[in-house]
Amino acid sequence: MYVKSVSWTTNNSKGRSNANTKRFPVVYYHDESGNFHSKRISRLEVPFYKMQICRQITIFCDQCEEKFTILVKKNQQPTCPKCLS
Numbered sequence: 001m002y003v004k005s006v007s008w009t010t011n012n013s014k015g016r017s018n019a020n021t022k023r024f025p026v027v028y029y030h031d032e033s034g035n036f037h038s039k040r041i042s043r044l045e046v047p048f049y050k051m052q053i054c055r056q057i058t059i060f061c062d063q064c065e066e067k068f069t070i071l072v073k074k075n076q077q078p079t080c081p082k083c084l085s
């Protein structure tokens with residue numbers, strides 16, 4: 001699971017100004033095969049999913065002299081996918 005973002009959404013599309021509108025968190029993510037999903041999560045799960053948020057970066061590996069676009073989690077060092085395997 002590659003989490004793109006966690007955001008709050010409402011049931012009611014026109015209810016932005018309505019303070020009584022129920023809001024709930026939704027996680028947007030890609031699965032292993034690259035398909036995009038969104039899933040409603042509970043309020044308690046928000047910090048967990050926020051820690052999983054990935055950013056897409058491009059790295060250049062000195063060892064195999066190739067460029068890769070990879071997803072890394074926060075605080076995670078980018079590593080070459082080719083040299084790892």
Ligand SMILES: [Zn+2]
Pocket residue numbers: 061062063064065080081082083
């Ligand atoms: Zn490499």
